[in-house]
Amino acid sequence: MTGTEVRVDSAHIARRTVTPEERERGRRRASRRNLRSALLFLSPWIVGFVVFTAWPMIYSAYLSLTDYDVINIPEFVGLANYAEMLNDPKLLLALQNTVFFTAVQVPLYIIVSLVLALLLDRAGRSSSFFRTVFFLPKMTPPVAVGVLFLLLFNGQNGLLNTVLGWFGIDGPAWTTDPAWVKPGLILMSLWTIGASVIILLAALRNVPEMLYESAKLDGAGFWRTSMSVTLPMISPALFFIIIVNTIAGLQTFDEAYTAFFGAGNTTYSNDAALFYVIYLFQQAFEFLHMGYASAMAWGLFLVIMVITAVQLIVSRRFVYYEGDR
Structure with a gap:
């Protein structure tokens, strides 16, 4: 029981x-x-x-609200550092150099990356080898790239001017002529293009083949297919690369500093290569104006934030996502 x-x-x-x-x-x-x-x-x-x-x-x-030289106790000065930024002609020069570099470098970077990605997409079995070749320079330390810039772009016996001489072209003084310093740095920045090429190649290979077949049936040629199918479908990857490279361009430092400011270098045209972050570095660690440098850092942060916000707003019209209707 x-x-x-x-x-x-x-x-x-x-x-x-x-x-x-x-x-x-x-x-x-x-x-x-x-x-x-x-x-x-x-x-x-x-x-x-x-x-x-x-x-x-x-x-x-x-x-950024103080006068601080690392040695003494910070002294509160309010917005004085920000007011000084508005009246600093050298800061304006550095900002102009940076904006010019970014405005030219980013579109060129995107175009060359896209062209190489399109070529790799048609390379067949050899694409693995070329992907490795294109990406390896990305692993080069920036300081080494700065030194390489001086060797390749030397106006007297640099490799680039030597090659131009074979075709009867008298190459410019890339490292001493202020008009050619920034173009030279822009060309040198293409050395690390490999990562963007790999990203775009992956995006190209994710485009549905049926879209190309439909475009071909409609009689679309290469350019029409590129504008109506390829670019819209890879626009998220393009947008990502634009954002990342714009931010990187506004923070350009390593290569230019190594080539034109490192080890007390006074031989070359430094003002033409004076970018915003280089001037910030000088204020902080050479002149010990830490308060002013901090204000500059926050100024750059706000500029990048505004530019990125504008790009995000503009992207709503031009960037296509598969989930969009």
């Missing part, structure tokens, strides 16, 4: 319905466990972000 009662009780327990409150408590417990697990896995990144990004940004914002 007792055994029977136990079996009945067990069956009753098995048939017991879980109440909504118990189900909700179980979901909350599972959610808390998932949250703890996620925070545990994210904790290295969170600590790194707080220590190496968030806190330096906050402290830099504070320093």
